[in-house]
Amino acid sequence: MSAPAAQLSRPALLYCLAALAAAAGLLAGDLPVGLSLLGAGCIVWRLLIHRGRLAFPGRAVKALLVAASCAGIAAAYRSGLSLDVYVALLMAGLSLKSLELYHTASAQRFLYIALLALMAFLLYRQDFAATLLALLQVHLIVAALAAVHADPHQLARQPLAPLRTAATTLGLALPLLVFLFVVMPRLPPLWSLPLHKPEARIGMGEDMSPGDFSRPARSAELAFRAGFPGGIPPAATLYWRGTVLDTFDGRRWSNACDCHYRWANTGTPPRPAGTPAYSIVLEPHEHRWIFTLDRARLADGRIAGNGEHLFRYRQALFERISYDVWTEPGAPPPMLTPAERERYLRLPVRGNARALALGRSWRRDGASADAIVEQALRLYHQSFVYTLEPPLLGDDSVDGFLFETRRGFCEHFAGAFVFLMRAAGIPARVVMGYQGGQRNLQERYVTVRQYDAHAWAEIWRDDSGWWRVDPTAVVAPERVERGFAELFPDSPAFATLLGRRVSGRQSLLGLLRIKLDHLDYLVGRWILGYDNDRRQSLLQRLRLDTVWGLLSVFTGGLGLTLAGFLLWLRRRDRERPRTDPLTIRYRRLCQLYGTLGWPRAPTETPMGFARRMGAAGAPEAAGFGELSARYAGWLYAGAPDEGERKALLRTMRQLLARLRRRAIAHRIKRWLAGE
Template identity: 35%
Template sequence: MASRPAKPPPSLEHAAIPWLLAVAFATAAPHAAHLPLWITLLVGSAFLWRGWLWQQNGRMPPRWLLALLVFFGSAGIAWQFHTLFGRDAGVALLVFFMALKPMEMRTRRDAMVVIMLGFFLLLTHYFYSQSIPTGIWLLASTTLLTAALIRLHGGPQPVGAILRYAGLLLAQAIPFMLIVFLLFPRISGPLWGLPQDAYSGLTGLSDKMSPGSLNNLIQSGAIAFRVQFSGDPPKQSQLYWRGPVLNDYDGQTWRGQTNTLQRPSQTPVIEARGKTYSYVTTLEPHNQRWLLALDLPVSLPDGSAFSPTFETRIREPLVSRGRYAFTSTVDFVVNRQETPGLLKQALHLPPGFNPLSRELANEWRSEFKSPEQISIAALRFFRQEAFFYTLQPPLLGEHAVDEFLFTTRRGFCEHFASAYVFLMRAAGVPSRVVTGYQGGEINPVDGYLTVRQSDAHAWAEIWLAEQGWVRVDPTAAIAPSRIEQGINAALPSGDPLPALVRIDTNWLRTLRNRWEAANNAWNQWVLGYNPERQRDVLSRLGLSEPDWRNMTAALATLCGITLLIVTLWTLKRRKVLTPAQCAWQRFCFRLKRVGIVRADWEGPLAFAARVAREHPEFGVLTSKAAGHFADLHYGTGRPEQLQQLKQCTRSLAHLAKRQPSSRRNRN
């Protein structure tokens, strides 16, 4: 028996191509923000070329030309990224292939490749951004992808009807999405981060400080962390958020210690003399091992410990947003007794630098008998001389402290803290630089205290017998408004600050607060839905021991119940077909088998007229069937017309067999 010839794949409708081009563009366009310019231009040119070919009904480029484009494009990506693997190179290849695939799109199978590639390409956007706008764009793109599937298999329909149908399908998936989100076992760490890319683009404090190093950080309006207090927060002037402590000085740069986590026996002795504050910080990733805590914490999060200089450190660098619970006091005495080695280190100065500052410190040391009086003399010097607080200080040379104290006298917190600690050490008072943040702003929408990079600050600590380490902020002697009201109140109007910090219009501030509160909720409950938060939520919902077995059982049960509810809802909305409608649908199904598809929105007479124009060999029979159905459906027909409609279906089967094979196989 001779084998039947293979049926050619269904060809692609000309009117469906714009849907697929829109899908390709929507899924690839956001990547233009991080792709090299030449790749973006190449991809954009490919989309424009394909759109022009569709409009002109032109011929597709030959396969040899596409092969050359693939070869040279892949080679260019390999040259740009020095590899074809990894996040950036892989995404660039996917975007490039998405731009070229429409160039060979001739059948429905090719169209399905574009749609599936679009779904996959959507996932890659979370490698770069997990913000609310990204989520909204991806939701809109998913709707467009679903609509393209409907258009591809459902034939011509009004655009609004296709989009509504796609939205309805996605709305039915929302309950399943919520159930899976709540119950699917979470994993620790960033879901969308790759190891080789986890450390890129992270900003914040550094473990070293030289003149001007905090300048760029202070000019950033990015959020460093948010704080949720369990009660009323401390006053603005008490909000010192302790970060890296800098002990080593080489004449130009202050550097922190490389100590790892502290042994329990070295835990500092902290005497709280006032109220304690409990709070949770949500810290943005900074690729370092320190946490930001209100100075000074008396209770640390699990997995953290004090360093010898009272930094709160964790074992691994922070490369994803984290939540940490603290209890702190702002009135304390710490380490009345200190190790000799640490005190010796807090007195070290490199020889040969800043002779004028050393001379001034020696004068104070001879004149005053106690470290407290020396510190008071230094602060009085800052207040009485003509120092200016500014983010635009002049550059300093080899003897940076001398030039700042006696020549330029213009600087910001790091200049004052560095000069103060140098003077103290030169006068024999153990001291060190502390960096972190000072202040913050309560968002009235959600009640969180927002601390920005522009709140970055540097201050000093000196060690006094029987008093331990005491905070001294030289900036407060020059610009007290910086500590009491924030950096915006302390700087001249011409100094650069981010627009988010300079906002002084009520409606703009309200708009900013609402947007940041929405972002915070997104971060806390969507991106920050980690294993700990999942256990907490499920415990509140009644799962006392939410391990993976209980969560899997609950997931299966709830998904089954939801599926049953959606099925019953769908069946309830399903219309009961009349015998005439059933007969008409069987006739249309027969026509579909020979490649003639009726759109859902086409009436019987309009469909018959189109068939007569485009397929005259079926026009007469379709007109008869459509006429019988129209009479029966609209109540003017005779009972025998139902049998005549069914006879049209049988006649159509015989007519289709007599058509050439090419006609039977066409779309």
């Protein structure tokens, strides 16, 4: 006779729905708000089903919900397929799957999907706070799995027991996790997919079009952190170079010089002497840019350099990385070839006639390059205004900015300055990167955010090479000396979920954020900085760089873990009241009948349960009825007979063996049926 499928207990259902709520909360900031509403609606619907106020959705309703979810996702991601689309589909499937939670098997599949959703969350966030949230979510999912497979009656009496079980399970896995982190080699990713994230920048992009936008995007998103063991340099010197724009078509500056450079791996010897000047933990930005200060030198096999202190990662960055930077003092200036000189002097044939005439007039006057630069900076200083809300410019954007609006931000100043220098016969280019950052003088590191993005100019001097000129520092010196956050303290870029600011005005929450920020930097620096070189160095110091050494540590660690677990079990058993082995085996018999579909009620006596099993035609019902009568007689006897007790133990062991075989066959049958 086929046993009916057991219904999911109420505590187990609540654990599963809590896992769904946590998954929806983790991904709420990275997915459309409609998916969060879908998850909340499915949770409420399933709770109403449990209370008997609604029924499970039929096939037609399920099909309608799936179609509506797919249509909503397609409308939210019109730009095409990306990893975000698949994550959104995964989250929608997890939410809708909650409406099918009824049996143990369905709950188990649901929780496996929740683990996939957690992995998707880590694609968006890799900071310390995200790691803590992910660990809490893992703990909740493991606790839900324990609740799904727990005895319903015991779970009703101890609803928090799955949380303790999950904590024990994860604690036992922790030593293995640490061991694998220490000894496993670091492998590059096999594949990567872009995330569809809207640009949240003030100027750091593939190109630059001053005049096309009257209001730039502003974001407090983290760009990178840089730690300075020897102390942080002054804020006015923190120019973080990323890329160079050398081509101007009349409105847009773009990069065409990367293809002309000869990129060489920076990891080739010799390695720079001494300790690094600073170390950077760079956030993923979906480009290959590596940010450094002037005169930088790297020794990293993942990074290539061009000989002019520009660096590129081996592929687009979709993960956090860490790298060390040395300062290269007294480096000889590179030579500018005739082709390069022509490229850095090139201007469009048409357009911006007044700016072109102004630059050429400076050249006709016979002034030196330094005098021309001073004349251009004097022009900026006299009548230009720094603002994040400049007016739009027409087709001749440089003329419109220099002679009409005279209002803009770093892109306007740098682009127009380079145009004037080229018109005056001075090779020049635009440099994109970041300037400044929030300095933590006590802990000696700088936090650079997206609103610190900046553009400046470089001109060529035959005696010293490329020379940085920042016109923005002439118009708004406070932007360079104090930073963007101090210049615009009321910008919405600084608002956060906690209602605090990321600028210099500190409240209690602001101080807490600084401490968490520092902890995130330290953890990220240590974990990301633990590369193959450091791994090999550590293993050599510990004399574990051989196979036998690793096997000995692994075996010893595994033995210590098992010994600790056995000691914990022994202590737990000592603290618990002793239960007679006969009662323990009888409870196991009842659990096996529960697995087969006939759970015992908490108030049911042994004889009452046996009579119900006989009436239901349960397997081995006759033998179980006789055994239950003997067990009840032994249990309630005034002076229990030891011989009867030993005979009952033998009978119970035989019945347990037969029921275990039936339970295994029952599970296989349900698995083949897809239940």
